[in-house]
Amino acid sequence: MKQLIVEMEQYAQEHNVPIIQKESIAFLMKFIKANNVVNILEIGSGIGYSAILMASSSPLVKVTTIERDEVRYMECLKNVKKCEFDKKVNVVFQDALEVNLSDENKYDLIFIDAAKGQYTKFFEKFKYFLADGGVIITDNLKYHGYVGKSEEIPSKNLRQLVKKIENYIEFLKNNEEYTTKFYDVGDGLSISIKKSENA
Numbered sequence: 001m002k003q004l005i006v007e008m009e010q011y012a013q014e015h016n017v018p019i020i021q022k023e024s025i026a027f028l029m030k031f032i033k034a035n036n037v038v039n040i041l042e043i044g045s046g047i048g049y050s051a052i053l054m055a056s057s058s059p060l061v062k063v064t065t066i067e068r069d070e071v072r073y074m075e076c077l078k079n080v081k082k083c084e085f086d087k088k089v090n091v092v093f094q095d096a097l098e099v100n101l102s103d104e105n106k107y108d109l110i111f112i113d114a115a116k117g118q119y120t121k122f123f124e125k126f127k128y129f130l131a132d133g134g135v136i137i138t139d140n141l142k143y144h145g146y147v148g149k150s151e152e153i154p155s156k157n158l159r160q161l162v163k164k165i166e167n168y169i170e171f172l173k174n175n176e177e178y179t180t181k182f183y184d185v186g187d188g189l190s191i192s193i194k195k196s197e198n199a
């Protein structure tokens with residue numbers, strides 16, 4: 001497993017595939033163990049780096065991960081096979097916004113790590129699949145230090161992307177259904193928990 005993880009890190013670097021920062025995956029794995037998380041849904045598999053590490057957190061953990069890029073999906077499948085996690089990690093090749101999940105599938109943790117400009121859409125779509133007491137975790141909320149400084153960004157595309165992340169942060173802060181805590185870990189993480197009905 002260790003060797004595969006090193007190979008995946010090298011592949012990601014060589015092929016310019018973004019993967020979660022080490023500090024953030026360590027945080028996630030600790031959270032998974034501490035909270036006895038079993039069922040995980042990940043939006044944005046990349047080559048399977050975070051899915052495989054999350055699945056390795058405990059023998060009970062199962063991950064469903066969604067990826068829309070075919071090359072990455074194939075690479076992810078290959079990596080899942082290599083570590084014999086076929087029964088622990090289910091890789092879905094589709095745009096997450098088009099996926100039809102069965103209403104019966106409920107997840108203790110939903111990890112949002114796909115297109116940054118669509119975070120609010122992912123949250124609104126997948127919140128219905130949270131198990132009672134489950135959490136939605138979002139990565140890259142600092143976006144390499146640009147978040148909070150969008151007005152100063154000369155590139156229009158980057159400025160618009162960062163603005164979308166800033167809007168998502170506002171959406172989380174003002175959300176009446178969920179309480180969100182923000183963590184200065186890696187590229188910035190949030191954990192959103194549904195408020196109890198009586199709160």
Ligand SMILES: C[S@@+](CC[C@H](N)C(=O)[O-])C[C@H]1O[C@@H](n2cnc3c(N)ncnc32)[C@H](O)[C@@H]1O
Pocket residue numbers: 018019020043044045046047048049050051066067068069072094095096097113114115118
């Ligand atoms: C940051 S990478 C994922 C990294 C991965 N979670 C890890 O840490 O190993 C984001 C991935 O999300 C995928 N993606 C972006 N938008 C998507 C969407 N709407 N549906 C499915 N996958 C998407 C991209 O192709 C990319 O591979």
